[in-house]
Each structure stands twice: as C-alpha cells, then as structure tokens.
Amino acid sequence: MLSGLVVAALVLSATPAYAADPRPGLGDPYFPSAGNEGYDVQHYDLRLSYEPTTDVLTGTATIRLTTLREMSGFYFDFWLPGRWAKVDGRDVGAAQHNGQMLVGAGGDVPAGASVTVEVGYSVSPSWTHAESPITKWRQTADGALAIAAPTMSPWWYPVNDHPSDKATYDVSISVPSGMEAISNGTLVGTEPQAGGRVAWNWSSDRPQAPHVTFLAMGQFDLRRSTTADGKPVLNAYSTALRGTAAQESVERTPEVVRFLEGKFGPYPMGEMGGLVTPFRSLPLETQTRPAYPAGAFRDGPNTYVVAHEMAHQWFGNSVSISRWSDIWLSEGFATYAQWLWSEANGEGTAREIADWTYRYYAADHEIWDVAVADPTTRYLYGAAVHERGALALQALRTEVGDEVFFRTLRTWAERKAHANATSAEFAAHAEQVAGRDLDELFRTWVFSAGKPAVATVTTTREPASFDRINRR
Numbered sequence: 106m107l108s109g110l111v112v113a114a115l116v117l118s119a120t121p122a123y124a125a126d127p128r129p130g131l132g133d134p135y136f137p138s139a140g141n142e143g144y145d146v147q148h149y150d151l152r153l154s155y156e157p158t159t160d161v162l163t164g165t166a167t168i169r170l171t172t173l174r175e176m177s178g179f180y181f182d183f184w185l186p187g188r189w190a191k192v193d194g195r196d197v198g199a200a201q202h203n204g205q206m207l208v209g210a211g212g213d214v215p216a217g218a219s220v221t222v223e224v225g226y227s228v229s230p231s232w233t234h235a236e237s238p239i240t241k242w243r244q245t246a247d248g249a250l251a252i253a254a255p256t257m258s259p260w261w262y263p264v265n266d267h268p269s270d271k272a273t274y275d276v277s278i279s280v281p282s283g284m285e286a287i288s289n290g291t292l293v294g295t296e297p298q299a300g301g302r303v304a305w306n307w308s309s310d311r312p313q314a315p316h317v318t319f320l321a322m323g324q325f326d327l328r329r330s331t332t333a334d335g336k337p338v339l340n341a342y343s344t345a346l347r348g349t350a351a352q353e354s355v356e357r358t359p360e361v362v363r364f365l366e367g368k369f370g371p372y373p374m375g376e377m378g379g380l381v382t383p384f385r386s387l388p389l390e391t392q393t394r395p396a397y398p399a400g401a402f403r404d405g406p407n408t409y410v411v412a413h414e415m416a417h418q419w420f421g422n423s424v425s426i427s428r429w430s431d432i433w434l435s436e437g438f439a440t441y442a443q444w445l446w447s448e449a450n451g452e453g454t455a456r457e458i459a460d461w462t463y464r465y466y467a468a469d470h471e472i473w474d475v476a477v478a479d480p481t482t483r484y485l486y487g488a489a490v491h492e493r494g495a496l497a498l499q500a501l502r503t504e505v506g507d508e509v510f511f512r513t514l515r516t517w518a519e520r521k522a523h524a525n526a527t528s529a530e531f532a533a534h535a536e537q538v539a540g541r542d543l544d545e546l547f548r549t550w551v552f553s554a555g556k557p558a559v560a561t562v563t564t565t566r567e568p569a570s571f572d573r574i575n576r577r
C-alpha cells in the first residue's frame with residue numbers, strides 16, 4: 106500500500122532490479138528491517154513545529170549522507186507519511202510502505218558521494234494505520250513525548266534507525282510560547298517566532314545513535330549550571346512532579362559523572378543533564394540527557410539510576426553496539442557502574458552485589474537460558490543482559506585484578522570512543538590488556554547459556570543498595 110505522498114512514482118521492492126537499487130533493512134538478526142544499507146548518515150537537521158492542541162507535527166528533515174556504493178535511491182525508517190522529498194535540492198519521487206520510505210535519487214549516484222536528502226511532513230504522530238504497529242509517540246496533558254526503546258525515532262523523523270549509523274544532529278522545535286521543548290545536546294538558544302511561538306534550538310556535536318535521541322514538549326522547570334570543568338548542565342523537571350526526590354537525585358549528575366570519570370576516563374560528551382517526566386516508563390540513556398520517569402524516585406532520592414544512565418554515556422552512547430545482540434556492552438557496563446557507585450558509597454562492594462546476584466537467581470531461573478552476548482529480543486532489556494553482563498565484568502575483575510580490569514575499561518572507552526563495538530572485540534581487547542588468553546572466561550560468562558560454577562560465594566545478606574540498583 107502506498108500512502109500519503111504527493112509523488113509516489115517508485116515501486117517498493119525487496120528484490121532490486123539492478124545493482125544500484127537500494128535494499129531496505131541492515132539485516133540485524135534481531136531487527137532485520139531496522140536501518141538501511143548503502144549509505145552512512147553524517148548529519149540530521151530537523152526543523153520541527155508542534156501544535157499541542159491538534160497534536161500535529163510539521164517538519165522538514167534534512168539528512169546529509171555519504172553513499173557506500175552506487176545507489177539509485179535511499180531507504181529510511183519512517184512511520185509518518187511524507188509530503189515531498191528532494192535530493193540535492195531537486196524534487197524526487199518517494200514511496201512508503203510498512204515503516205520504510207524510499208526516496209529516489211533521480212538517477213544513479215556513485216559510491217562515495219555526499220548527498221543531501223530532504224523530506225517534508227505534517228501529520229499527527231499519533232496517526233496510525235492498518236500496517237503500522239501502535240505509535241510510541243505519547244501525547245500528554247501538556248505536550249508530547251518521543252522517548253522509547255529500542256526504536257522511537259521513525260515516529261518523528263526519517264532515519265537510518267540502527268545504532269551502527271551514528272550522526273550529529275541539529276534539532277529545532279517550535280512550540281507555543283510558555284511551553285518548553287527539550288532534546289539532546291546543547292541548548293543553542295530560543296528564538297521568538299510569529300504567532301506567539303518559540304523555537305528551541307538544540308545541537309549535538311558528538312555522534313548519536315538514533316535510539317538515544319528524544320523530544321519532550323510540555324511544562325518543564327529548567328535548571329542550568331556549569332560543571333567545575335566548564336561543561337553546561339541542563340536539567341528539565343516536569344512541573345507535574347510531586348516532592349523533590351527527583352531533583353535531589355538528578356541535581357547530583359555532575360558529582361556522579363566526576364566519580365565515573367575516575368573509573369572510565371574523561372566524560373565523552375560536551376554537556377550533561379536529565380529530564381524527568383511524571384509518566385510510567387523505564388529510564389532511558391538518551392544521549393547527554395537521560396530521561397527518567399518519576400517512578401525511579403518514588404521511594405525517595407536514588408542516585409543509582411543516575412549512575413546507570415550516566416555510565417551509558419561512555420558505554421552504549423559513546424561506545425555504541427554494532428548490532429542489538431551485543432547490548433550487554435551497554436547494559437552490563439551501566440549496571441556494573443551502579444555496583445561501583447555502591448562500593449564508593451559503602452552500601453555493598455561490587456563483589457558483594459555480584460555474589461548476592463549470583464545467589465538470587467537459581468540455576469533454573471530463565472535469566473540463565475540465553476547467552477549474555479545473544480539474549481534474543483525477549484531478554485533485550487532484562488536481567489539476562491543487565492545483571493549477567495555485570496556478573497561477567499566482575500568475573501573478569503576477579504580474574505585479572507583491579508589494575509588490569511580498570512585499565513581495560515578505560516582503554517576500551519578511549520579506543521572505541523564515538524564508534525561501534527562487538528562482544529568479540531571486547532574479549533580481544535581484554536586479552537590484549539591482560540596479556541593473556543581469556544577464552545574460557547568469556548566463553549563461560551558471555552558466550553554461553555547456563556549458570557556458571559563459581560568457587561566461592563561469600564555474601565549471605567542483601568547489600569544495602571541492591572533494591573535501588575534493580576528498581577526499573
């Protein structure tokens with residue numbers, strides 16, 4: 106079914122007629138249709154305008170990409186109906202089907218070419234139709250949110266939606282004055298516009314994976330400051346929040362980041378902050394500015410969730426996964442950062458939390474049913490990658506000792522900064538730093554299912570931090 110487009114001159118086909126034809130999907134084993142081959146995006150420039158009374162998002166997405174081979178067009182992941190498309194300033198045909206948009210190049214483009222694709226749209230992102238899954242766009246009483254994992258971006262802009270294609274972003278969102286519009290990166294400024302509106306201009310100059318981009322519009326209190334080493338901090342708290350537990354936690358972000366720098370090396374982003382909403386959801390490591398639900402602070406201040414999401418700025422956001430099955434490189438490391446934060450706060454050492462976690466999950470518990478490095482989509486965000494990923498890191502620490510272990514983490518963050526990585530690459534890196542073979546350790550803790558046998562489990566009581574670490 107073709108939908109929405111003024112010009113729909115192209116026929117979508119999974120089997121290319123000739124070599125230059127684009128093919129949808131990158132073939133990720135977990136999400137085969139996510140992302141698109143044949144090009145690499147350098148930059149997204151999103152000029153958006155949102156009207157909360159009608160829930161209509163009007164925008165132009167300008168995508169600067171480089172072709173990786175000869176291409177006659179470009180697929181993007183996009184659930185909203187486009188109205189027009191241009192390539193290098195010329196009107197071109199486009200068509201949409203099943204969450205994919207094909208933009209014709211208007212002729213064959215050689216490999217290595219720099220191409221600018223523009224797509225215009227104006228629609229309610231709550232729009233849905235027979236062939237689309239339920240939108241993850243969330244209209245709220247005071248605005249709207251585009252925050253969800255593992256895939257949200259195709260519900261608000263055309264995108265190469267796979268963590269292996271990171272790009273820089275400029276995002277401008279116009280909203281009625283009196284509303285706030287928050288996104289990733291640095292707030293460059295706000296611009297008054299005609300009709301009582303204000304454009305909020307955000308810029309992300311470090312490469313970002315699409316799944317950690319976000320948009321939040323509504324009533325927010327902003328708190329801005331600067332870290333001791335000059336990085337801007339911008340926190341946004343929904344005015345609907347009750348109590349001060351969220352503020353008491355998220356305002357400590359610079360302190361948490363300083364602690365993590367001591368373990369992982371320099372903070373890889375140019376700014377930091379947090380966004381807190383009153384809605385039910387999971388915390389998400391949206392780049393530079395994690396999104397927290399109020400529920401994360403329902404029993405009082407909780408800096409463990411801050412430690413987790415800020416650790417993702419190194420592991421997950423700077424060092425991104427190459428394919429979804431490697432997600433423990435993101436979640437296992439962020440969970441381990443919580444164990445380190447606990448250790449520093451005298452609420453249980455990483456070893457004690459590891460031992461307790463090991464005891465907590467009996468051998469027949471489902472978390473041992475999969476390999477950490479291949480958790481299946483079912484356990485993508487479960488304990489099988491979070492806790493077991495952290496257990497694998499504790500096993501490595503026990504094996505190689507603190508000095509080698511922390512050098513392994515720091516040099517990994519440095520070597521793979523703003524790039525992508527696989528589990529096999531991490532194992533090879535750990536072996537190189539340790540100067541010895543660690544095959545058996547990685548096979549046991551990362552590449553195999555089943556509860557590993559361990560020599561001694563010493564902890565007999567629950568560490569003080571355990572409940573707050575595992576509150577998701």
Ligand SMILES: [Zn+2]
Pocket residue numbers: 390413417435436439
């Ligand atoms: Zn996480």
